[in-house]
Amino acid sequence: MRFYKVVGQTSLKKQLIDGVNAGRIPHAQLFLGKPGSGTLPMALAYAQYVSCLKRQENDSCGECSSCRKYETYTHPDLHFSFPYPTKVKDDLASDYMKEWRAALAINPYMNFEGWMQHMDAENKQGNIPIRELRSIIRGLSLKPFESEFKVLVLWLPEYMGQEGNVLLKIIEEPPQNTLFLLVGEKSDRILNTIISRTQPVRVPPIKTDDISSYLMREFEVDEVNGSRFALMSQGDLNLAKSLTQETENPYFQQWRNWMSICYTRKMGDAVKWADEMSGIGRETLKSFFLYGLEILRGIMVFGFRKQAGSWSAQEQDFIQKFSSLDIPISQLEKIILGIEDAISNIERNANAKMVLTDLSFVVARNLKK
Ligand SMILES: [Zn+2]
Known part of the structure; x- marks a missing residue:
C-alpha cells in the first residue's frame, strides 16, 4: 500500500512521512480512528514506507524488492495479527493469511463485520486469543529476514481482552528494529496498559471533499451526488461507497x-x-x-x-x-x-x-x- 492510494488525510500523511525522514520512528504506535477513516491502509502505507529501499520524498517507491512484497502483503518481515473466529482447535491468525490477504486486496478499509463476512463467520465471535498473542511474541523474537525492520500490524486490539497484557513486556522492551503498529477504532475498549505504552496516531474522519472527489473518480457519480454521499457518510469511506451502490x-x-x-x-x-x-x-x-x-x-x-x-x-x-x-x-x-x-x-x-x-x-x- 502506497500513501497515494490512501484516500485524503493529506496532513497526517505528511506528518508520518516527515517523522520517518527525520529518523523519528516510534517503536510502538496506535493508529486510532473511526471505521472507514482508513486506519489500516494508513498503517500499511507507513510500514511500507519505513521498509522501502528507495524511499521517495512523499511515498514509497512501489518498485523495490521490499515494496513488491509489501504490495501483496507477503513480505517475510511483515507480520499480521487480527481477530478471527476459531474454526479449528488451536488455530492462529497465520492460518488465515490467505483469507486476510484476499480481504485486504478487495477492501483495505474493511471493518470488523466485513472481515467476519469474508470469513463466512457472521454469527460467530471473533477475537484475538491468548495463544495468538504468545505466537506473536515468538514470531517477533526472531531476527528480521530481509529488512531493517520487522513490523507487526495488529488490527483491532479491542478484541484481545485482558490477555493483551501478555504483550506489555515485549512492547516495552522490544527486540531491536521491531515496529508495533496497532490499529484500533475505540480507545475505551482498548486496554489502558496498552494505550499508555504506545504513541497515538489519530486518524480523523476523511474530509468531505476528499470523499466526494474519490467517488467521482472511482464510481463515476456526478458532483452533486458525490457531495451528498460524502456528506452523509461522515468521513466513512465504506458508507460512502455503499451509498453510491x-x-x-x-x-x-x-x-x-x-x-x-x-x-x-x-x-x-x-x-x-x-x-x-x-x-x-x-x-x-x-x-x-x-x-x-x-x-x-x-x-x-x-x-x-x-x-x-x-x-x-x-x-x-x-x-x-x-x-x-x-x-x-x-x-x-x-x-x-x-x-x-x-x-x-x-x-x-x-x-x-x-x-x-x-x-x-x-x-x-x-x-x-
Ligand atoms: Zn520501495
Missing part, C-alpha cells in the same frame, strides 16, 4: 415512515419507532438524521424554487407531496433544530430511546399547517 438511499423508507407517523400523530407508533431505532447504533442514527436534514432542506428550497434538485424519483415524489402540505417555514426550522439537538444529544451518549421519543413529539407538533 444503492439505487435508493437506505434511509429513505425509514424516513418516510417516521414522517408519516408524526404527521398522522400516531404517538403509540412513535414510541415503537423510537424503540426500534434506538437499537441501530449511534453512528447509523446520525447518518439517518443527516439524510433527513438533507430532505428537509430540499423541501424548503422546493417551496421557493419549485424544483427538486438532484433526488431519486421516490425522493422527488416525497418532497413534492410534503411541500404541498404547506407547512410554514418557521415550523420546518423548528423541526430542523429539534433534529440537530437530537444529533448532539446522541453524540453525548444520551438515552437514544428518550431522545427519539421526545423528538417525535417535537416533529408532530410542528408538522401541521
Whole structure:
C-alpha cells in the first residue's frame, strides 16, 4: 500500500512521512480512528514506507524488492495479527493469511463485520486469543529476514481482552528494529496498559471533499451526488461507497415512515419507532438524521424554487407531496433544530430511546399547517 492510494488525510500523511525522514520512528504506535477513516491502509502505507529501499520524498517507491512484497502483503518481515473466529482447535491468525490477504486486496478499509463476512463467520465471535498473542511474541523474537525492520500490524486490539497484557513486556522492551503498529477504532475498549505504552496516531474522519472527489473518480457519480454521499457518510469511506451502490438511499423508507407517523400523530407508533431505532447504533442514527436534514432542506428550497434538485424519483415524489402540505417555514426550522439537538444529544451518549421519543413529539407538533 502506497500513501497515494490512501484516500485524503493529506496532513497526517505528511506528518508520518516527515517523522520517518527525520529518523523519528516510534517503536510502538496506535493508529486510532473511526471505521472507514482508513486506519489500516494508513498503517500499511507507513510500514511500507519505513521498509522501502528507495524511499521517495512523499511515498514509497512501489518498485523495490521490499515494496513488491509489501504490495501483496507477503513480505517475510511483515507480520499480521487480527481477530478471527476459531474454526479449528488451536488455530492462529497465520492460518488465515490467505483469507486476510484476499480481504485486504478487495477492501483495505474493511471493518470488523466485513472481515467476519469474508470469513463466512457472521454469527460467530471473533477475537484475538491468548495463544495468538504468545505466537506473536515468538514470531517477533526472531531476527528480521530481509529488512531493517520487522513490523507487526495488529488490527483491532479491542478484541484481545485482558490477555493483551501478555504483550506489555515485549512492547516495552522490544527486540531491536521491531515496529508495533496497532490499529484500533475505540480507545475505551482498548486496554489502558496498552494505550499508555504506545504513541497515538489519530486518524480523523476523511474530509468531505476528499470523499466526494474519490467517488467521482472511482464510481463515476456526478458532483452533486458525490457531495451528498460524502456528506452523509461522515468521513466513512465504506458508507460512502455503499451509498453510491444503492439505487435508493437506505434511509429513505425509514424516513418516510417516521414522517408519516408524526404527521398522522400516531404517538403509540412513535414510541415503537423510537424503540426500534434506538437499537441501530449511534453512528447509523446520525447518518439517518443527516439524510433527513438533507430532505428537509430540499423541501424548503422546493417551496421557493419549485424544483427538486438532484433526488431519486421516490425522493422527488416525497418532497413534492410534503411541500404541498404547506407547512410554514418557521415550523420546518423548528423541526430542523429539534433534529440537530437530537444529533448532539446522541453524540453525548444520551438515552437514544428518550431522545427519539421526545423528538417525535417535537416533529408532530410542528408538522401541521
Ligand atoms: Zn520501495
